[in-house]
Amino acid sequence: MLVALQYMIIAIFGHARQAIVYAMMVDYFRYRGYEVKYVRNYTDVDDKIIKRANELGKNALEFSQEQIKETEIDMNGLHITEADVKTKASEYIEKIIKFIEKLIEKGCAYSTKSGDVYYRVRKFKDYGKLSNRNIDELVNGVRIEIGEEKEDPLDFALWKSAKPNEISWPSPWGDGRPGWHIECSCMAMDTLGETIDIHGGGKDLIFPHHENEIAQSEAYTGKEFAHYWSHCGLIKINGEKMSKSLGNSLTIRDALKMYNYEVIKFLFFCKHYTSDIDIIDADYLLAERHMYYFYNTIAKMQEIIKEYNGNAEGNRESDDISDTIKEKFIEAMDDDFNTPVAIAYLHTIIKYANTLIKKLNENNKEQISNTLARMWKETSEVYGVLGLFKQDPNEFIKDLRNKYLNKLNITEEYITSKIKERKEAKQNKNYELADAIRKELTEKGIILNDTNSETNWDIEMLY
Numbered sequence: 001m002l003v004a005l006q007y008m009i010i011a012i013f014g015h016a017r018q019a020i021v022y023a024m025m026v027d028y029f030r031y032r033g034y035e036v037k038y039v040r041n042y043t044d045v046d047d048k049i050i051k052r053a054n055e056l057g058k059n060a061l062e063f064s065q066e067q068i069k070e071t072e073i074d075m076n077g078l079h080i081t082e083a084d085v086k087t088k089a090s091e092y093i094e095k096i097i098k099f100i101e102k103l104i105e106k107g108c109a110y111s112t113k114s115g116d117v118y119y120r121v122r123k124f125k126d127y128g129k130l131s132n133r134n135i136d137e138l139v140n141g142v143r144i145e146i147g148e149e150k151e152d153p154l155d156f157a158l159w160k161s162a163k164p165n166e167i168s169w170p171s172p173w174g175d176g177r178p179g180w181h182i183e184c185s186c187m188a189m190d191t192l193g194e195t196i197d198i199h200g201g202g203k204d205l206i207f208p209h210h211e212n213e214i215a216q217s218e219a220y221t222g223k224e225f226a227h228y229w230s231h232c233g234l235i236k237i238n239g240e241k242m243s244k245s246l247g248n249s250l251t252i253r254d255a256l257k258m259y260n261y262e263v264i265k266f267l268f269f270c271k272h273y274t275s276d277i278d279i280i281d282a283d284y285l286l287a288e289r290h291m292y293y294f295y296n297t298i299a300k301m302q303e304i305i306k307e308y309n310g311n312a313e314g315n316r317e318s319d320d321i322s323d324t325i326k327e328k329f330i331e332a333m334d335d336d337f338n339t340p341v342a343i344a345y346l347h348t349i350i351k352y353a354n355t356l357i358k359k360l361n362e363n364n365k366e367q368i369s370n371t372l373a374r375m376w377k378e379t380s381e382v383y384g385v386l387g388l389f390k391q392d393p394n395e396f397i398k399d400l401r402n403k404y405l406n407k408l409n410i411t412e413e414y415i416t417s418k419i420k421e422r423k424e425a426k427q428n429k430n431y432e433l434a435d436a437i438r439k440e441l442t443e444k445g446i447i448l449n450d451t452n453s454e455t456n457w458d459i460e461m462l463y
Contacts, residue, residue, distance in 0.1 A: 014202065014235045015071075016078060016252045020265055021232050021273045021337075022200050023080035024386055028333055031385050039191045040083035042068055044090050046180050050166050060167040061090055074252035079261050079387060085191050089183035093169045096178045096186045099220060100158045108219040112149035115161030115174030119181075121154040124215040130229060131207040156212050158182045181212040185225070189217060199226035203234055203276070233276040260396065263287045265387050269339035285461070290347075292400055292462045297350045299393035300357050301372045308365045310373030317364075317371045321352055325378040329385075339386065349379055404459045408445045415446055419455050422448075 026038045043049075044064035053063035068088070075082075089096075100117055103109035108124070111117045121127050121135070128135050138154055157179035162168035168175040178186075188196060194217075201210065210229065217225040237250060255264060267287040271277050304310065316322070325345075332341035353375055356368050380389055405412060418437050425433040438448055441457070449456045 016074070016255060016264065017235060017268050017273075017277070018200070018202055018232045019075055019078060019080055020268055020387070022230075024269075024339070025198075025200075025230070025337060027081055027385050027387075028337065032330075037085070037192065038081070038083045039085045039087065039188065041184055041187045042071075042086060042088045043180060043183060044068065044088045045167060045177055045183075046089075054165055064088075064090070070253075074256070077256045077261060078252065078264070079390065087187040087191060089178060089187065092183065092186050092190065093178065095190060096182055097159075097171050099182060099186050099216075100178075101172065102220060103158065103216060106219060108216070109158055110151065111159075111173045114149060115159075115171075115176055116149065116157060117159035117173055118150055118155040119158050119212070119216055119219075120151065121156065121215065122152060124219055126218070127215050128211065130211050130214055133207065133211075156181060156208065158216070181209060182216060184209070185213045185217040185220070188213075189221075194221040194223050194225075196226050198228045198230055200230040200232065203231040203274075206231055230273075232273050233271070236276065236278040238280050239278055259284060259288070260291070260391075260399070262388055262391065262396075263291050266291055266343070269343055269386055272340055273337060288400060289462055292397065294346070294350050294389070295391075295393045295396045297353050297357075298376070298389060299397060301353055301376050302393065304357065304360065304365075304369050305373045305376065308369035310369030310371075312370070312374040312377040314370035314373075315367055316374055317356065317367050320371050320374070321349065322371065322374040322378050325349060325375065326382055329382040333385075342383075342386070346379075346383060349375065400462070401459060404445075404461055407461075408459070410444055410446065415441065415457050419448070419457060423455065 022038075026036050029036050042064075045060060049064055049067075050060045053060040056063065100109060103119065104111065104117070107120070109117055109119050128138065135154070158181075159171060159173055159176050160179055161173070162175040162177070166177070168177055188199070199210070199213075206229075214225050263284070264287075267279070267283060268277070270287070328345045329342050332338045332345065335341070353372060356371060360368050383389055401412075418441055422434045422437040425431070425437065441448060442460075445460045447458050447460050447463070449458070
């Protein structure tokens with residue numbers, strides 16, 4: 001299976017979603033037994049990159065390389081499967097030029113006096129087939145920029161002539177650089193062949209970028225460029241599109257400083273990958289609550305499995321659901337990677353595990369520990385495909401607690417000292433003081449749970 005994915009090099013939060021989604025697809029295909037070659041394209045030279053590099057007084061390629069390194073750090077922070085091949089447009093200049101020359105030979109492209117090369121959109125009869133647009137309707141609203149020498153307003157640039165203070169390479173048409181669209185076709189076809197299985201990217205790339213890729217690629221080869229197109233939904237923050245001008249842009253690194261990478265993955269997987277996501281602040285809290293609940297349950301499961309030597313292949317509870325875990329997961333994921341359904345069933349699994357934990361006694365410890373062992377084996381296997389539950393449960397719980405304790409401006413040492421003080425007050429029959437301590441902690445956002453042997457504490461915001 002040949003999979004191509006495109007990225008600009010700026011690691012914004014929307015690209016985190018794409019990275020997580022397409023790594024998930026690759027992981028799931030491999031889980032199901034497919035061989036996958038996964039390619040990630042980096043556009044390291046284009047108008048925006050050149051403009052930003054000039055503003056910073058840097059060479060465009062040096063600036064791009066810095067950004068790619070930073071993006072790779074962010075991708076590692078997300079703990080996702082690496083691409084098998086990572087391509088950069090600047091490394092394909094010679095092949096891009098040959099690609100363009102062939103399109104000119106076929107009459108699908110033309111050069112201008114100024115050294116630009118354009119693709120003749122009307123030469124490709126199927127133009128608009130991906131975005132379901134009529135070519136005649138596209139003319140409305142399209143205008144030729146000053147200095148452009150297009151035969152038709154719809155034609156798009158394959159090669160751009162060199163401008164002052166811009167990086168450039170020699171070509172048969174003069175010094176210049178490739179247009180954005182041609183880069184991606186050339187890189188994808190060079191690494192994956194003339195026809196690839198799945199081409200991915202953000203929904204915002206459908207038109208004109210992916211439409212242009214199809215036109216130039218299929219004109220070049222006479223073959224279908226991609227069997228399937230997969231487009232990831234876009235992200236809004238509190239109802240607004242992410243934008244630097246709006247001051248609500250969020251980088252992957254910013255997100256990782258605030259949230260555990262599994263919390264981010266869980267948040268994304270609660271929505272189908274094709275859906276746009278409008279993330280409000282409360283969504284992060286809800287995702288953290290769910291993951292806290294899951295990991296608390298997993299920690300208890302592991303304790304019982306260890307204490308009673310739970311055996312995943314041993315005798316289990318009669319109403320065990322562990323045999324359905326893999327089946328339900330595959331059923332959901334085979335339906336266009338329906339992670340929301342898979343996540344919904346995860347709640348059923350964890351709820352059932354808690355029911356078993358509450359039922360545990362000396363008479364059923366073997367069956368229940370075996371059942372929990374089987375459940376954990378199946379759950380960790382299939383939800384591990386989504387990159388979930390890869391961490392030590394106690395460490396995850398501790399880190400999240402500490403995060404919220406800092407928010408509440410309270411320490412664990414203070415809480416334990418108050419619990420000790422309360423215990424002494426109860427032993428001395430000073431119930432008024434004991435109640436006052438509980439009330440004090442409650443007002444600070446700490447909840448207490450008394451058992452026969454001890455008092456446990458937790459954070460109200462995580463429930």
